Amino acid sequence: MNEENVFVMFTGEESARFTRLAVLAGDAGISLFADVVGREPLTSRLVRIRGTVTNARLDGYMRYIVVEDDGAINVKYWVGGSNSTRSIAAQRITYKIHREDLDTCVAAAEKTGVLLPGISQIANTYTPNGDESFAIDRAVTKADEQSLNLLLSFISPDVPDSLIKREAALGLRSFADLASTRISIQRKIEKSILTSLPSTNDRETRIAFVENLGYFGTSSSLPILSDLALDDKDSHVRWASVVAIGRLPDKVNIEILIKAFEVEGITTGENWPSAAALLSLSRRVELADQPVVEPFLCSVLEIGNGVVSRYACLALSRFSTVGKCVFDELLNLLGNEQAEASARGYAALAVSGLLRSVEPSELGKIENLVESLCKQDVLDVEEPEDVWATEFLAELASLLELEDVSVQLNMMLSNVYTDWRADYYDALASYAQAEIAVRSEKYADATDNFMAAIKRLESISTSMESSEGLSLATANFRLDITRARLRLHQLLLSWVDCAGAPPNYLVSEAAEIAAIYRTYSSREAELTGSKQLSQRELTYVVSTRRLVEFLKLLIELDVMSRRKIDEVDADIETIVNQALGYVDDLGDRFHASLARGLEHLVEILRSQLINLRKAFDANVAIGSKLSVVRSVVGEMRTAFSHANWPMPARACPVGGLGRGEIKIITEGLNGNGSRDDPLRFPDDSCSVLNVAIRIIEMAPGGATRVAIKLRIG
Numbered sequence: 160m161n162e163e164n165v166f167v168m169f170t171g172e173e174s175a176r177f178t179r180l181a182v183l184a185g186d187a188g189i190s191l192f193a194d195v196v197g198r199e200p201l202t203s204r205l206v207r208i209r210g211t212v213t214n215a216r217l218d219g220y221m222r223y224i225v226v227e228d229d230g231a232i233n234v235k236y237w238v239g240g241s242n243s244t245r246s247i248a249a250q251r252i253t254y255k256i257h258r259e260d261l262d263t264c265v266a267a268a269e270k271t272g273v274l275l276p277g278i279s280q281i282a283n284t285y286t287p288n289g290d291e292s293f294a295i296d297r298a299v300t301k302a303d304e305q306s307l308n309l310l311l312s313f314i315s316p317d318v319p320d321s322l323i324k325r326e327a328a329l330g331l332r333s334f335a336d337l338a339s340t341r342i343s344i345q346r347k348i349e350k351s352i353l354t355s356l357p358s359t360n361d362r363e364t365r366i367a368f369v370e371n372l373g374y375f376g377t378s379s380s381l382p383i384l385s386d387l388a389l390d391d392k393d394s395h396v397r398w399a400s401v402v403a404i405g406r407l408p409d410k411v412n413i414e415i416l417i418k419a420f421e422v423e424g425i426t427t428g429e430n431w432p433s434a435a436a437l438l439s440l441s442r443r444v445e446l447a448d449q450p451v452v453e454p455f456l457c458s459v460l461e462i463g464n465g466v467v468s469r470y471a472c473l474a475l476s477r478f479s480t481v482g483k484c485v486f487d488e489l490l491n492l493l494g495n496e497q498a499e500a501s502a503r504g505y506a507a508l509a510v511s512g513l514l515r516s517v518e519p520s521e522l523g524k525i526e527n528l529v530e531s532l533c534k535q536d537v538l539d540v541e542e543p544e545d546v547w548a549t550e551f552l553a554e555l556a557s558l559l560e561l562e563d564v565s566v567q568l569n570m571m572l573s574n575v576y577t578d579w580r581a582d583y584y585d586a587l588a589s590y591a592q593a594e595i596a597v598r599s600e601k602y603a604d605a606t607d608n609f610m611a612a613i614k615r616l617e618s619i620s621t622s623m624e625s626s627e628g629l630s631l632a633t634a635n636f637r638l639d640i641t642r643a644r645l646r647l648h649q650l651l652l653s654w655v656d657c658a659g660a661p662p663n664y665l666v667s668e669a670a671e672i673a674a675i676y677r678t679y680s681s682r683e684a685e686l687t688g689s690k691q692l693s694q695r696e697l698t699y700v701v702s703t704r705r706l707v708e709f710l711k712l713l714i715e716l717d718v719m720s721r722r723k724i725d726e727v728d729a730d731i732e733t734i735v736n737q738a739l740g741y742v743d744d745l746g747d748r749f750h751a752s753l754a755r756g757l758e759h760l761v762e763i764l765r766s767q768l769i770n771l772r773k774a775f776d777a778n779v780a781i782g783s784k785l786s787v788v789r790s791v792v793g794e795m796r797t798a799f800s801h802a803n804w805p806m807p808a809r810a811c812p813v814g815g816l817g818r819g820e821i822k823i824i825t826e827g828l829n830g831n832g833s834r835d836d837p838l839r840f841p842d843d844s845c846s847v848l849n850v851a852i853r854i855i856e857m858a859p860g861g862a863t864r865v866a867i868k869l870r871i872g
Contacts, residue, residue, distance in 0.1 A: 163257060163258055164255050164256065164257055164258065165255075165256050165257075165258055165261050166253055166254065166255055166256075167180065167253070167254045167256065167277035168251065168252070168253045168254075168277075169249075169251070169252045169253075169254075169276070169277065170241075170249075170250070170251060170332075170333060171197060171240050171241035171248060171249035171250045171251060171252070172240060172241050172332030172333055172335055172374070173240070173276070173299065173329070173330075173332065173333060174222045174223075174239055174240025174241070174242070174243075174249070175217065175222050175240075175329045175363075175367070176276035176277070176299075176329060176330075177224070177249075177252050177254070177276065177277075178215050178216070178217045178222040178223060178224055179217055179273065179274075179276055180254065180264070180275070180276050180277060181212050181215035181224045181254075182215045182216075182217050183264050183267055183268060183273065183275065184212070184256070184260070184264055185212070185214065185215055186267065187260075187263050187264060187267050189256070189257075189260040189263060189264060190211060190212070190260070191211070191212040191254050191255070191256055192209075192210070192211055192212070192254065192255040192256075193208070193209070193210065193211075193212050193224065193226050193238070193252055193253070193254055193255075194207075194208075194209050194252070194253045194255070195207065195208040195209070195226060195236075195238050195247065195249055195251075195252050196249070196250050196251045196252075197238065197241075197243075197247040197248050197249040197250050197251075198247070198248050198250065199247065199248075199543075199547060205630070206236075206247055207630070208226050208228050208236050208238070208247065209228070209229050209230065210226045210227045210228045210229040210230075211226070211227050211229075212224050212225065212226055212254075213225045213226070213227050213235060219362065219363065219366055219393075219395035220366050220370070220395040220396075220398045220399045221395070221431070222239055222240060223237045223238055223239040223243070223246045224237075224238050224252075225237055225238070226238055229578075230576055230577055230578030230579075230580060231575050231576050231577065231578075231580075232574075232575060232576070232577060234542075234543060234546065234575060235542075235543075236543050237543075238252065240332075241332075242370060242373060242399075242402050242403075242406070247543070254277075272322075274292045274295075274296075274322065274326055276296065277296065291313075291323050292322075292323065292326060294309060295309075295310065295313070295323070295326050295327055295330055296330075298310055298330065299330040299333045300333075302333045302334050302336070302337055303337070304337070304341075304344065306334075307331075307334050307337070307344065307348070310327045310330055310331055310334075311327075311347070311348070311351050313326075313327035314327050314328055314331075314351060314352075314355050314368075315351070315354075315355060316354055316355045316358050320359060320360055320361040320364060324359075324361070324364055325361060325363050325364040325367065328364050328367035328368055328371065329363075329367045331348060331352075331367075331371050331374075331375075332370070332371060332374055334348065335374045335375070338374070338375055339822065339824075339851040340822055340824050340825070340826070340851060341824070341826050342824060342826060342849060343826060345375050345377075346377075348371070348375040349372070349375045349376055349377060349379065349380060352368050352371050352372060352375065352376075352380075353372075353379065353380065353383065355368065356368045356369070356383065362393060362395075362396075365393075365396055366393075366395055366396055366399050369384070369387060369396055369399040369400050369403055370399045370402070370403060372384060372403045372407075373399075373402055373403030373404075373405070373406035373407070374406065376403060376406075376407055377407065377408065377409060378407070378409040380403070380407065381404065381407060381409070381411075384400045384403050384404050384407075385400075385404070385415050387400040388400035388401045388404060388415065388419045388422075388436075389415075389418060389419060389422055394423075394432050395432075397419070397422070397423070397432050398431060398432040398435050400419075401416060401419045401432065401435045401436045401439050402435050402438070402439060404416065404419075404439055405435075405438065405439025405440070405442050405443055406439075411439075411443045413440060413443065413444060413448045413451060413452060414451065416436050416437075416439050416440040416443070417436075417440070417451070417452075417455050419432075419436040420433050420436040420437060420440075420459075423436065430464065430466050430467055431466075433466075433467055434466050434467055434469075434470050437459070437467055437470035437471055437473075437474060438470050438473070440452065440474055441470060441473040441474035441477065444474055444477055446478070449478055452474065453475075453478070453481060453482060453485055454484070456471045456474055456475055456485060457482075457484045457485045457488055459471040460472075460485070460488040460489070460491075460492060461488060463498070465498065465499035465501065465502045468492060468498070468499075468502040468505070468506075469501060469502050469505040469544070472489070472492075472502070472505035472506050472508055472509040473505060473508065473509075475489065475509040475512075476508050476509040476511070476512045477512070478512065478513070479512060479513065479515060479516055480513065480516040481513060486513070486521070489506050489509055489510055489513075490506075490510075490524065490525070490528060492506040493506040493507060493510065493525075493528050493529075493532070494528045494531070494532070500545055500548055500549075501542065501544035501545050501547070501548040502548075503532065503548065503552075504544075504545070504547065504548020504549060504550075504551045504552050505548060505551060507529070507548070507551045507552045507554070507555040508551040508554075508555075510525060510555060511551070511554060511555045511558055514558060514559075514753055515751065515753065522559075525555075525559065526559050526561060529552065529555060529556050529559060529561060529564055530561060530564055532552065546572065546575060549568055549571060549572055550572065552568055553565055553568035553569050553572065553587075556568060557591070557805065557806070558753050559753075560754075560755055560756055560803065560805060562591040562592070562594050562595045562598075562803075563591075563595065565587070565588070565591040566588045566591045566592055566595070569584045569585070569587045569588035569591065570584070570585070570588045572584040573585040573588065579618075579619045579622060579630075579634075582615040582616070582618055582619050583615070583616075583619060583634060583637075585615050586611075586612040586613075586615035586616045586619075586637065586641070587612075587637075587806070589608045589609070589611040589612035589615065590608070590609070590612045590641055590644070590806050591806075592604075592608040593605045593606075593607075593608035593609045593612065593644075593648075594803045594804070594805070596608060597648070597800075597801070597802075597803060598801065598803055600801070602648070602652055605648060606645070606648065606649070609641060609644060609645040609648060610645065612641045613638065613641050613642055613645065616634055616635075616637050616638035616641060617638060619631075619634040619638075620634055620635055620638060636679065637806070639675055639678070639679075640675070640676075640679075640806060640807055641806075642675070643672050643675040643676065644804055644806075646668065646671075646672050647672050647707065647804070650665055650668050650669060650672070650710075651796075651799055651800045652800070653665060654714065654717075654796055654800075655796060655797070655800050659721060660717065660718050660721035660722075661714055661717055661718055663718070665714050666711055666714050666715055666718070669707060669708075669710050669711035669714060670708075670711055672707050673704050673707040673708045673711065676700055676701075676703050676704035676707060677704050679700050679807070680697065680700040680701040680703075680704050696752070696807055698748055698751060698752050699748075699749070699752035699754055699805075699807055700807045701748070702745055702748040702749055702752060702754075702757070703757075703804065703807065705741055705745060706741075706742075706745060706757065706760075706761070708741065709738060709741040709742060709745075709764070710799060712734060712737060712738045712741065713738065713792060713795060713796070713799075715734060716731070716734050716735070716738065716788060716792055717789070717792045717796070719731050719734070720785045720788040720789050720792065721789065731788070732775050735768070735771055735772060735775060735788075736772075738768055739765075739768050739769075739772065742761050742764050742765050742768065743765075745757075745761045746758050746761040746762055746765065749761060754805055756802060756803040756804075756805070757802060757803075757804065757805075760798055760799070760802040763794075763795070763798045764795055764798065767791045767794050767795050767798075768791075770787075770791055771787060771788060771791045774787035774788070774791075821850055821851070822850065822851045823838065823848065823849075823850055824849040824850060824851055825838060826849075827841070827844065828840060828841075829841060
């Protein structure tokens with residue numbers, strides 16, 4: 160570590176604290192460098208940003224810093240806490256500050272009487288001003304039960320409002336992980352907050368208490384949160400309340416959030432309380448809520464406000480089908496040249512989730528809108544929302560197999576960045592360009608573009624830090640798939656060029672290509688692999704693997720049909736029947752995965768195989784049958800060589816797809832959970848296993864669910 164620099168780390172739950180340090184530094188003219196790990200607040204995709212803090216705001220529930228991304232061109236991110244409504248929702252922030260600059264911050268804090276957050280992390284160098292403030296800071300850093308009890312003593316109802324009480328209330332969020340594994344601690348914190356909140360008048364402390372209920376609250380907190388969301392005079396308290404309601408673990412009455420939105424309206428300039436109500440609704444809405452929610456969201460879209468439209472589109476992306484009113488409003492927003500580019504991108508997100516239920520006539524309308532949008536000069540990528548919106552549009556274009564549009568949008572994203580992300584989006588564009596070349600029968604160009612994509616992805620894999628985690632796994636996934644696609648392309652070219660029987664190595668090559676897809680499509684890979692796929696994309700990868708396995712059978716059939724008649728294996732008819740079995744349901748599978756090009760290919764293959772089946776049923780000589788086999792196989796070979804194979808996980812953001820973790824709450828159980836000392840229920844207790852589940856939804860419009868399987872015996 161450079162001795163001239165000091166590093167101070169905060170969790171995402173400490174938004175008021177990390178923002179306060181940035182405000183202090185900014186007021187003193189000091190530059191902070193921030194390393195941020197967090198998630199985009201709408202779709203919860205993973206984001207990592209490194210850059211200089213250029214601004215900070217700390218006003219009630221409005222707490223964020225502004226970081227200029229070192230790896231992008233003129234893109235600045237708002238970074239807020241883990242409850243963020245608009246900003247990046249931070250999970251962890253690490254500041255790097257020069258030691259002399261830190262001295263200046265300490266002096267400024269002492270002069271103004273402001274508590275300097277993070278001071279206990281450098282306590283060996285600095286002596287804090289105020290034992291209580293230092294004790295709170297140290298308790299937040301340690302986050303153990305003893306430290307919790309100290310903070311709870313500072314927020315009890317008999318303690319008057321003070322700076323110390325406020326700081327203790329703000330620090331409680333650091334104990335969220337501890338409470339998630341100890342029900343008794345969670346209940347103790349919730350009870351303390353509910354007891355103290357009614358007698359607390361300090362605005363900042365009240366906001367902190369309300370926000371804390373989103374971390375520690377249960378159904379017991381819902382009545383007071385509902386009252387505050389609808390009736391409190393302070394808009395920031397109402398704002399914090401609707402966010403907290405959206406975080407409660409129990410079933411939430413969606414109508415409360417609808418009423419909260421109606422209370423706020425959209426008359427204020429930034430509309431963040433209204434947006435927060437919609438964000439909480441989008442996170443908690445279920446299919447059973449659709450009859451109530453859909454008309455409400457339709458009316459929200461009709462308002463035409465950019466901020467709330469984005470959040471309404473996110474909620475609608477949870478549904479696989481909607482009524483005509485909502486669908487028309489989404490298309491109106493997508494095609495509205497006067498609407499914010501970011502709102503149009505989020506409309507694309509919602510439309511992507513509806514594609515499987517769209518009629519062919521409407522599908523053409525969507526394609527025209529997406530193509531026309533890219534011809535308009537409205538996609539200047541400056542704000543983070545514009546970046547994400549452009550991603551959503553690129554994903555919709557890819558799902559529609561509009562490769563030209565996909566190339567344009569991915570190149571636009573590539574031009575935003577100067578780090579590995581530029582290579583990533585350039586690789587996606589090159590892949591799409593290769594598929595365009597295949598369709599145009601420019602096979603040499605296709606080879607060059609596939610190789611260009613591989614080169615870009617290889618550079619990411621060799622240069623990216625292992626700490627990038629999901630992003631590295633995603634890049635490696637793309638690399639594996641692109642290499643497989645290039646090998647498939649080369650295999651088909653070699654087969655087409657064969658004047659006679661194809662060489663045997665093509666059979667083994669097809670088997671090896673299928674094995675790559677199997678890596679990401681087997682049940683074991685689904686559960687334990689480094690790349691988790693949504694069900695739609697998993698179905699697509701499985702179908703692609705089966706289609707390559709069918710290709711292997713087809714090559715074997717070609718080899719067998721070119722032997723001498725007396726050497727033809729009697730099982731040739733069996734192979735034909737086996738091939739029919741492979742394509743039997745692939746058309747429906749590709750249709751469900753929105754892979755229309757491969758769906759069309761399967762229709763051709765099925766038709767040709769039926770002709771082949773008829774030839775074998777006819778009472779003709781084996782020589783005539785083999786002649787039909789060669790003719791039919793030739794037709795299918797040509798169809799394969801012209802087919803486009805979309806990139807799997809087309810709607811897969813840079814940060815990967817949904818993930819989560821399940822922790823067993825061991826409180827009250829015996830044993831340590833090892834093989835030698837397994838967890839055991841006490842003899843006098845009920846056999847109820849408590850678990851804590853945390854889901855990070857990475858897929859746009861995704862709805863990751865937890866499945867727990869129990870085996871007894």
